[in-house]
Amino acid sequence: MTASGMQRTKWNKRLLASTRGRILALLRDEPRTVNDLSTALQLTDNAVRAHLLSLERDGLVQQRGMRRGRRRPHLAYGVSPEAEHIFPKAYGALLNHFVNAVSRRLDARALRGAMRDVGYAVAQDHLDRVKGRTRRERINAALALLDDLGGSSKFEERGRKQFIHGRNGCPISALTATHPEACLIIESLLSQIIDAPVKKCCQYGDIPRCCFEIGRA
Template structure:
């Protein structure tokens, strides 16, 4: 859904539909009037947005006496609302600044690990072999924006990310990776070593040594 963050998108017809739906749920004919398009043209755009998980049908309403069958109402999905938020990076960064000032780096790391454990608990406990649990952990990490995959190298498992859900803060606060480390460890029930890349394009990277993986 990151493609929809492009400013050019919001100047396009589909972007204008998204902006209108953020203000209020609307029927196809209402969108068509607002945009100066035919109903069929609007339906085509809505179908594409629905396919990409940006909009959904939110029920039906009657258009008035003698107006035919009820019409579908369209609305943004909860996930799409996140496209409009730019607050998390500056807010989280400043919060971490305060934690360092108040608790020091070690105290901040301990708190971030605890946060990772609690996020893992929200997903529940995964079962199965070590590989199955790690694959499930990768899936959960991807739900949070990790874009990761599980690979096996020289007898060790490696979770290799192609992005980072905390990329906006790890350059200034590399200890934020401890949250992700505790998250993956808690989800898979194994000991995980964080080896994240924190250069220009931060990427998640976690190693699991078979001898430390526990049962499964």
């Protein structure tokens, strides 16, 4: 890692350990109002507004519409896509170089199989925790595991279909930018944890979005 990279990493750690970092962590889960944040952090509304103003200036927070309040609507805030690089991930540049090297030695089919094998192997370390659990409990365990990997995810039901979405960015975006087949790692992992077929429906580009459809067991 370069000196500037190390400096950036230290800055990120200091930020996340501060009150502003706690605000970012809360907003990463879901958009919140000043009221929500002041209650969660036990700060005054004015103190929260001051932190939000600073985070907005730094391009880490943006307004996300209005929410109905008791007397009047309140602004909701969320993290910006640019803020995602601040949160720690469970991999680094070394992993990206490793996958690049492996992809030069394997054909496309073998590489996809290897990605699925990685997800399967990761899931095996956690299967004891979900043994005998209901489908919804397994889904909740899968969400928690994705959070542990550095992503923030949510469960959604649309009619008879069920999905897991990344809230902001992608937990393995350093890989998916050049190797979209890396999403098969998560697809395989989720399938094992939930004990149901899972199919990736991710969006790629400058700001990747995780999406996995959960099938019926």
